Amino acid sequence: MDKIDIKQLAKDLNLSTSTVSRAFRGNSDINAKTKERILARARELNYQPNLYASSLRERKSKTIAIVVPELANNFFSQAIRGIEQVAREKGYHTLIYVTDDEYQKEVSFIDNMSNGRVDGIIMSASGESKDHNYLNKLKKKHMPLVFFDRVYDDIDVAKVTTNDYDSSFNATRHLIAAGCRRIAFLVINKSLSIGKMRVQGYIDALKAEHIPFNEDLIIDCSNDHRKNYNILSKVMKTLKPDGLFAAVERLAIASYYVCHDLGIAIPRKVKIISFSSLEIAPLLNPSLTTITQPALEMGIKAAQLLFRSLETSAPVHDQVVLKSKIIPRKSTSA
Amino acid sequence: MDKIDIKQLAKDLNLSTSTVSRAFRGNSDINAKTKERILARARELNYQPNLYASSLRERKSKTIAIVVPELANNFFSQAIRGIEQVAREKGYHTLIYVTDDEYQKEVSFIDNMSNGRVDGIIMSASGESKDHNYLNKLKKKHMPLVFFDRVYDDIDVAKVTTNDYDSSFNATRHLIAAGCRRIAFLVINKSLSIGKMRVQGYIDALKAEHIPFNEDLIIDCSNDHRKNYNILSKVMKTLKPDGLFAAVERLAIASYYVCHDLGIAIPRKVKIISFSSLEIAPLLNPSLTTITQPALEMGIKAAQLLFRSLETSAPVHDQVVLKSKIIPRKSTSA
DNA sequence: TTGTACGCGTTATCAA
DNA sequence: TTGATAACGCGTACAA
Numbered sequence: 107m108d109k110i111d112i113k114q115l116a117k118d119l120n121l122s123t124s125t126v127s128r129a130f131r132g133n134s135d136i137n138a139k140t141k142e143r144i145l146a147r148a149r150e151l152n153y154q155p156n157l158y159a160s161s162l163r164e165r166k167s168k169t170i171a172i173v174v175p176e177l178a179n180n181f182f183s184q185a186i187r188g189i190e191q192v193a194r195e196k197g198y199h200t201l202i203y204v205t206d207d208e209y210q211k212e213v214s215f216i217d218n219m220s221n222g223r224v225d226g227i228i229m230s231a232s233g234e235s236k237d238h239n240y241l242n243k244l245k246k247k248h249m250p251l252v253f254f255d256r257v258y259d260d261i262d263v264a265k266v267t268t269n270d271y272d273s274s275f276n277a278t279r280h281l282i283a284a285g286c287r288r289i290a291f292l293v294i295n296k297s298l299s300i301g302k303m304r305v306q307g308y309i310d311a312l313k314a315e316h317i318p319f320n321e322d323l324i325i326d327c328s329n330d331h332r333k334n335y336n337i338l339s340k341v342m343k344t345l346k347p348d349g350l351f352a353a354v355e356r357l358a359i360a361s362y363y364v365c366h367d368l369g370i371a372i373p374r375k376v377k378i379i380s381f382s383s384l385e386i387a388p389l390l391n392p393s394l395t396t397i398t399q400p401a402l403e404m405g406i407k408a409a410q411l412l413f414r415s416l417e418t419s420a421p422v423h424d425q426v427v428l429k430s431k432i433i434p435r436k437s438t439s440a
Numbered sequence: 441m442d443k444i445d446i447k448q449l450a451k452d453l454n455l456s457t458s459t460v461s462r463a464f465r466g467n468s469d470i471n472a473k474t475k476e477r478i479l480a481r482a483r484e485l486n487y488q489p490n491l492y493a494s495s496l497r498e499r500k501s502k503t504i505a506i507v508v509p510e511l512a513n514n515f516f517s518q519a520i521r522g523i524e525q526v527a528r529e530k531g532y533h534t535l536i537y538v539t540d541d542e543y544q545k546e547v548s549f550i551d552n553m554s555n556g557r558v559d560g561i562i563m564s565a566s567g568e569s570k571d572h573n574y575l576n577k578l579k580k581k582h583m584p585l586v587f588f589d590r591v592y593d594d595i596d597v598a599k600v601t602t603n604d605y606d607s608s609f610n611a612t613r614h615l616i617a618a619g620c621r622r623i624a625f626l627v628i629n630k631s632l633s634i635g636k637m638r639v640q641g642y643i644d645a646l647k648a649e650h651i652p653f654n655e656d657l658i659i660d661c662s663n664d665h666r667k668n669y670n671i672l673s674k675v676m677k678t679l680k681p682d683g684l685f686a687a688v689e690r691l692a693i694a695s696y697y698v699c700h701d702l703g704i705a706i707p708r709k710v711k712i713i714s715f716s717s718l719e720i721a722p723l724l725n726p727s728l729t730t731i732t733q734p735a736l737e738m739g740i741k742a743a744q745l746l747f748r749s750l751e752t753s754a755p756v757h758d759q760v761v762l763k764s765k766i767i768p769r770k771s772t773s774a
Numbered sequence: 775t776t777g778t779a780c781g782c783g784t785t786a787t788c789a790a
Numbered sequence: 791t792t793g794a795t796a797a798c799g800c801g802t803a804c805a806a
Contacts, residue, residue: 109581111782111783111784112783112784112785113783121792121793122792122793122794123783123784123785123793123794124785124786124792124793124794124795125791125792125793127784127785127786128785128791128792131785134785134786135791135792136791136792137791137792140791140792152554152577152580152581154551154552154554154555155555155783155784155785156496156555156556156782156783156784157555157556157557158492158493158495158496158501158556158782158783158784159492159496159782159783159784159785159798160783160784160785161492161784161798162490162492162493162496162782162783162784162797162798162799162800163783163784163785163786163797163798164784164785164798165798167492176517177511177517177520177521178512178513178514178517178518178719179512180512183510183511183512184512186511186538187511187538187540190538199535199552199557200536201533201535201536202534202535202536204520204521204524206521217488218488218533220486220488221488221489221490221491222490222491222492222799223491223533243486246486247443247486359719359720359723362720362723363722363723366722366723385512385693386693386696386720386724388697388700389693389696389697389700389724389725390720390723390724390725391723391724391725391726391727392725393725445798445799445800446799446800446801447799447800455776455777456776456777456778457777457778457799457800457801458776458777458778458779458800458801458802459775459776459777461800461801461802462775462776462801462802464800464801465801465802468801468802469775469776470775470776471775471776474775474776489799489800489801490798490799490800492798492799492800493782493798493799493800493801494799494800494801495782495800496782496783496784496798496799496800497781497782497799497800497801497802498782498800498801499782556783775806776805776806777804777805777806778803778804778805778806779802779803779804779805780801780802780803780804781800781801781802782799782800782801783798784797784798785796785797785798786795786796786797786798787794787795787796787797788793788794788795788796789792789793789794789795790791790792790793790794
């Protein structure tokens with residue numbers, strides 16, 4: 107009763123393996139009754155076609171990869187949910203890869219996918235915009251790739267992003283309207299596409315509001331909480347900004363810790379706004395004003411693009427831009 | 441330059457496929473220089489052995505499944521990190537499945553894994569303790585399974601849990617010491633093993649402290665935020681507890697929302713403690729007292745048990761119990 | 775140390 | 791409608 111394969115099942119039923127196989131494939135002609143009989147017996151014996159044999163034979167895995175920088179983050183977990191939803195409908199499985207924001211892991215994951223493990227990849231980038239040769243290999247192998255949120259500009263594939271420039275512009279004006287004049291912009295990777303857009307929106311909003319732009323107020327942070335804590339402590343003590351604009355959720359969190367510890371009152375002394383999908387933003391002390399991205403929709407859209415490529419066997423190059431929403435809360439109240 | 445297989449590579453090198461194959465397998469005898477030559481050329485041509493062919497041939501996938509109820513949760517994302525860490529060391533890949541706390545999805549995932557897709561499964565259960573026949577099938581197929589945190593008592597496999605009873609007992613005493621006399625216990629699934637343990641710790645602590653136990657104060661909640669919000673609103677208005685003990689993080693979050701909206705001051709009017717791995721518990725308003733589980737270690741331990749089973753080809757039945765830690769914060773200050 | 779040949783479990787093609 | 795057979799790409803006896 108151990109491992110049962112198609113041959114044993116066929117013998118048990120006095121049928122050929124081809125007939126049995128047909129019972130499991132939707133299309134081929136097969137007598138409805140024999141099909142019933144086969145499937146019934148298969149259930150009894152707990153038979154399922156071996157995935158690896160099928161994939162080998164059909165030259166596809168019915169599996170897609172999702173590559174994200176981190177998991178413990180509402181934005182990504184919602185996006186993943188959206189992707190999985192679509193994949194499930196299409197009968198595909200999903201493989202999740204977490205890079206922990208390490209570029210090297212991203213490279214290694216992608217390299218390990220070219221062996222046919224997956225039929226396509228949906229990714230939010232982790233790295234610096236450096237050497238993307240590992241991604242070009244994918245194209246050679248006709249492995250479709252779709253980016254969402256964090257993209258590499260120099261890679262010509264389908265991308266799903268949000269209107270980062272506009273959001274950033276509006277968020278900056280929101281701070282200014284709340285009375286801020288000395289706004290620090292906290293960013294992790296200025297050079298990554300998403301960082302660039304967000305910085306530019308900030309700079310242009312300052313200009314539009316006739317507030318002089320000060321290069322020193324663009325604060326380069328890291329992915330390490332400890333380092334960020336130190337960087338931001340110094341910023342608060344020496345630069346004394348009256349507004350903080352976090353390009354990434356974790357920088358808002360770090361700012362909260364610093365302000366709590368230094369006894370800097372939010373929003374009285376400093377106002378904070380952040381790109382964030384944090385569900386419990388309303389419960390923070392004080393509640394955090396966020397620019398929230400439509401994470402679920404982004405995931406769904408990205409998956410749809412990937413499947414269009416998979417189904418047409420043709421590359422897809424759509425650039426989809428969805429809209430984020432600013433949700434004002436106490437951290438920026440005047 | 442499209443898809444390249446072992447034959448083409450072999451021809452290119454004037455070698456046989458077996459020799460090429462050997463270059464990629466650790467063990468077999470092969471001349472060091474030819475191996476070098478093969479690997480070098482493989483890199484050039486971007487060749488990688490086809491996963492499905494290998495798996496079919498070797499009858500294993502070098503992949504394990506991780507099944508969790510949810511992703512947007514620090515506990516699970518840390519546990520996953522632990523599991524992946526171990527898996528990576530062993531050269532295994534991980535497949536993450538999210539059930540959204542739906543028992544049916546769990547069943548369907550597991551059923552879909554028996555086809556050789558994975559070599560083993562690490563799971564935190566989603567369901568009610570009902571029909572576990574789908575799990576018994578795994579045993580028949582010699583597919584090892586390890587539970588962590590949320591387990592089914594009636595399934596005899598390796599399990600990694602925390603000292604839930606003790607933690608619950610101590611947490612209840614913590615509330616009592618802070619002055620609570622009317623403590624509501626919020627739970628999602630009383631019948632699931634983990635719920636039972638936590639409830640019992642609560643009940644026994646009341647007894648030990650000579651506080652009468654009131655059945656009505658055990659509040660059965662759901663996985664739906666909206667429903668929980670309504671349930672808890674009613675609880676706060678009618679039962680007027682002075683302490684809330686949340687068996688699960690999301691119930692603490694829901695409680696916060698309710699108290700904020702009803703203007704019930706925490707901790708003055710009601711004190712709250714919760715099982716939770718929330719990283720930003722200190723930033724909540726007020727900061728949340730938590731019972732925090734060693735999520736990463738649990739993941740690592742679970743993975744180690746699974747690999748022991750995989751490596752020895754024998755079932756493993758260890759019951760590992762790790763310790764949680766109570767971290768007092770403002771939500772329970774006297 | 776290398777090569778030959780078979781089989782892993784499926785499915786598609788073709789013939790019956 | 792069903793059955794026989796070849797092939798998917800690889801790894802390993804076995805022979806050389």
